[in-house]
Amino acid sequence: MKLGLPLPALTGALTGALFLAGLAIAPAFAQDSEVNHIAVLTPEQPNDFGWNQQAAKAARAVGEALSIDVTLASGLGYGDVRPTLRELAAEGADLLIAHASGYNTTAPEIAEETGVPVAIVDRPDLMQPGLVADYTLSGHEGAYLAGVLATQMSRSATLGIVVSGEPPSWNSQSAAFAQGARASDPDIELRYSVIGPAAYADAAGARRVTDAVIAAGADVIFGQGNGSTFGILQAVETNDAPDGGKIWFIDVIGDKSSIDGGHLLSSVVWNLEPVYRAMIEDLGKGTFGTRGYSIRLEDESLYLLQSEHIPAEVWERVMEVREQIVAGEITVEPKFEAEAVRALMTAVSD
Amino acid sequence: MESLLTTPFLTALLAGSLAAGLPLLLAGLGEQMSEKAGVLNIGLEGMMLLGAYCGFLGAWSSGSLWLGFLCGMLGGLALALPMMLLCVWLGLNQIVVGIALTLSAEGLTALLHHVQFSQSYPRLPRVDTLPLPLLSEIPVLGTALFDRHPLVYLAILAVPLLAWLYRSSLLGLNLQAAGDRPAALDAAGISVIATRSLAVLFTGAMAGLGGAYLATVGAGLFVPFMTSGAGFIAIVLAMLGRGRPLWVLLGALLFGLCLSLTTALQVAGLRVPTDLVQMLPFAAVMLLLLFFGRRAALPAALTRPYRRGER
Numbered sequence: 277m278k279l280g281l282p283l284p285a286l287t288g289a290l291t292g293a294l295f296l297a298g299l300a301i302a303p304a305f306a307q308d309s310e311v312n313h314i315a316v317l318t319p320e321q322p323n324d325f326g327w328n329q330q331a332a333k334a335a336r337a338v339g340e341a342l343s344i345d346v347t348l349a350s351g352l353g354y355g356d357v358r359p360t361l362r363e364l365a366a367e368g369a370d371l372l373i374a375h376a377s378g379y380n381t382t383a384p385e386i387a388e389e390t391g392v393p394v395a396i397v398d399r400p401d402l403m404q405p406g407l408v409a410d411y412t413l414s415g416h417e418g419a420y421l422a423g424v425l426a427t428q429m430s431r432s433a434t435l436g437i438v439v440s441g442e443p444p445s446w447n448s449q450s451a452a453f454a455q456g457a458r459a460s461d462p463d464i465e466l467r468y469s470v471i472g473p474a475a476y477a478d479a480a481g482a483r484r485v486t487d488a489v490i491a492a493g494a495d496v497i498f499g500q501g502n503g504s505t506f507g508i509l510q511a512v513e514t515n516d517a518p519d520g521g522k523i524w525f526i527d528v529i530g531d532k533s534s535i536d537g538g539h540l541l542s543s544v545v546w547n548l549e550p551v552y553r554a555m556i557e558d559l560g561k562g563t564f565g566t567r568g569y570s571i572r573l574e575d576e577s578l579y580l581l582q583s584e585h586i587p588a589e590v591w592e593r594v595m596e597v598r599e600q601i602v603a604g605e606i607t608v609e610p611k612f613e614a615e616a617v618r619a620l621m622t623a624v625s626d
Numbered sequence: 627m628e629s630l631l632t633t634p635f636l637t638a639l640l641a642g643s644l645a646a647g648l649p650l651l652l653a654g655l656g657e658q659m660s661e662k663a664g665v666l667n668i669g670l671e672g673m674m675l676l677g678a679y680c681g682f683l684g685a686w687s688s689g690s691l692w693l694g695f696l697c698g699m700l701g702g703l704a705l706a707l708p709m710m711l712l713c714v715w716l717g718l719n720q721i722v723v724g725i726a727l728t729l730s731a732e733g734l735t736a737l738l739h740h741v742q743f744s745q746s747y748p749r750l751p752r753v754d755t756l757p758l759p760l761l762s763e764i765p766v767l768g769t770a771l772f773d774r775h776p777l778v779y780l781a782i783l784a785v786p787l788l789a790w791l792y793r794s795s796l797l798g799l800n801l802q803a804a805g806d807r808p809a810a811l812d813a814a815g816i817s818v819i820a821t822r823s824l825a826v827l828f829t830g831a832m833a834g835l836g837g838a839y840l841a842t843v844g845a846g847l848f849v850p851f852m853t854s855g856a857g858f859i860a861i862v863l864a865m866l867g868r869g870r871p872l873w874v875l876l877g878a879l880l881f882g883l884c885l886s887l888t889t890a891l892q893v894a895g896l897r898v899p900t901d902l903v904q905m906l907p908f909a910a911v912m913l914l915l916l917f918f919g920r921r922a923a924l925p926a927a928l929t930r931p932y933r934r935g936e937r
Contacts, residue, residue: 323744351736442900446927468891470900477851480844484642488889491638492630503849506747510846514752535747
C-alpha cells in the first residue's frame with residue numbers, strides 16, 4: 277500500500293511530533309529532578325542534645341512537611357566518609373547534607389564525582405552553583421543575648437567560656453557572647469579556654485577545664501561542645517561558685533532541659549529546619565550553591581531558651597535587646613577568627 | 627595576674643593534672659607489662675573505652691565507685707581475651723588485631739550508650755576523697771595531690787610494686803624473657819604462651835581500670851569516644867618508659883601537667899594561637915622521645931608471635 281504523504285513530509289511530521297512531545301514531557305522531567313530524597317551525614321549519634329540531634333530533628337521535620345524521604349547516616353566519626361557519601365548517592369539521594377566541618381573536603385569531591393549536590397559547613401569558599409552549597413551556621417545574635425543574660429545573672433562579675441574546638445561557628449558565638457556581656461557591663465571579666473584540639477567527645481577534659489575556669493572565679497559558664505558539653509555540665513553541677521552559690525550553664529545548639537540537674541540557665545538554640553527547607557527550595561529553583569544559609573533571631577531559626585531559672589525582670593531586659601537586634605538598632609557582626617575571639621577576653625595584662 | 631594566682635585556681639590546675647594523668651598511668655603500666663612480654667597492645671584505646679563504659683555502668687547502677695572500677699577491669703579483660711586468643715595463642719598480627727579491637731569497642735560502646743543513656747545522660751554525684759593526714763594540709767599542694775580518691779594513691783603505689791616485680795621476682799624475669807628471648811624461656815621449661823597471656827590479661831584489666839577512672843572520677847559520666855586517644859598516648863608512655871614503671875608515672879604526670887598548663891595559659895588570656903598552646907603536651911612528649919626515645923630498647927621479640935622451634 278502506498279502512503280498518501282511523501283516521505284520528506286512524513287519525516288518532518290514525525291520530527292515535529294517528537295519535538296512537541298518532548299516539550300510536553302519536559303516539565304515532568306523537571307519535576308522528577310526536584311528533591312525527593314535527602315540524606316544527612318552526622319559524625320555522632322543524633323542523641324547529643326546538640327549539633328547532631330538538631331540536624332536529625334530538622335531533616336525529619338522537613339521530610340514530613342515536604343513528603344520527601346530522609347536517610348540519616350549517623351555516628352560516622354570524623355574520618356573519611358567517601359564510601360558513605362557514594363553509597364547514599366547510589367541509593368538515589370538528591371541532596372547530601374554533610375553535617376560536619378570535617379567532611380567539607382571529601383563531600384565536594386563526591387559531588388563532582390557523582391553529580392549529586394552536597395551541602396557542607398564552614399567553607400563558603402568551596403561553593404559551586406548547582407553542586408556545592410555552604411551553611412556556615414552562626415548563632416552569634418543569640419550568643420550576644422546569652423552574654424547579656426549571663427552578665428545579669430553573674431554574682432562574681434566573671435564569666436567563663438569553655439569550647440571543645442575553634443570552628444568558625446563557635447568562634448563567632450564566643451565573640452558575640454563576649455560582646456553582649458561587655459555591652460551590659462564593660463568591667464565584666466571573661467575567662468576563655470579551649471578543651472583540646474577537636475576535643476568534641478572529651479567529657480573528662482571538659483570537666484577538668486571547666487573546674488579550672490570556675491576556680492578562676494567564673495559563676496556562669498558558656499559552653500560549646502558536643503559530647504564534651506556533658507563534662508561541662510557535670511563540672512557546673514559538682515562545683516560551688518566562689519561565694520558558695522550556684523554556678524549557671526548556658527548551652528548552645530540544643531535544648532538540654534529534660535536532663536537538667538538545676539543548673540541549665542539557657543541555651544542558644546539552633547533550628548535548622550528553615551535552612552534545610554531553603555536548600556531544597558533552591559535546588560528546585562536551580563539556585564543551589566549560589567548563596568550560603570544562616571540562622572537568625574528574626575525568623576526564629578535562632579532563639580534563646582527561657583528556663584525557669586531566669587527571673588522575669590532579667591528575661592524582660594534580654595528580650596528588649598532581642599527586639600533591638602531584630603529592628604537593626606544593634607548589629608552583631610560575626611567574628612569567625614579565633615584570634616578575634618581571644619582579643620575580646622580578659623588578659624592578665626589588662 | 628594576682629586575681630588568677632589564687633589557691634582554688636592553682637589547686638584546680640594541679641588536681642586537673644592528676645586527673646588527666648592517672649588514666650594514662652594505669653593504662654601505661656598495663657601496656658608496659660604487655661610490651662615487656664613481647665605483645666604490642668594497640669587495642670589499648672579500645673580496652674580503655676570498654677572499661678570506661680563498664681566502669682560507669684557499674685558505678686551508676688550500684689552506687690559504688692569500687693564496683694565500677696571492678697566492672698571497668700572486667701570490661702578491659704573482656705577485650706583482652708580476644709587479643710590473647712588471636713595474637714598470643716594463634717599468632718595473628720598484633721597491630722591488625724589491636725586496631726580491630728579498638729574499632730569494635732568504639733562501635734559497641736557507642737551503640738550501648740545510644741540504647742541505654744542517650745535520652746537521660748545520667749551523671750554521677752561528686753566523688754568523695756581521702757585526705758592524707760598532715761600531707762593534705764600543705765597549702766595548694768595538699769588539697770591538689772593528697773586529698774584525692776583512694777585509687778589515686780593505689781595507682782601510685784603500683785609503681786614501686788611493679789618495679790620490684792620486674793627487677794626482683796621470677797615472674798618479672800619470665801616476662802622479660804618472653805619479650806627478649808622467648809625460645810630461651812621455653813627451653814627453661816616455662817610456657818611462653820602462658821606468660822604472654824598473663825601479661826595481656828593484666829594489660830586489659832589495667833586499661834579497663836584507667837578507662838573506668840576516666841569515666842567515673844574524671845568525667846562523672848560516659849559519652850561515646852570519650853577516651854579521645856588516651857590509649858595511644860599510654861602506649862607511647864609505656865615505650866618511653868623502657869620497662870621502668872617510674873618513667874611511665876613521670877610521663878603521665880608531665881602530660882597531665884602540660885594539659886593543665888594549656889588551660890592556665892588560656893584562662894590567663896595569653897594572646898597566642900590556641901593551636902600553639904594546645905601543642906604543649908604533645909611537644910613535651912616529642913621532646914622526651916627526642917632525648918630519651920633514642921635509647922629506648924624495645925624487647926627483641928616485640929610483635930613477633932612465638933611458635934616453638936621456629937627461628
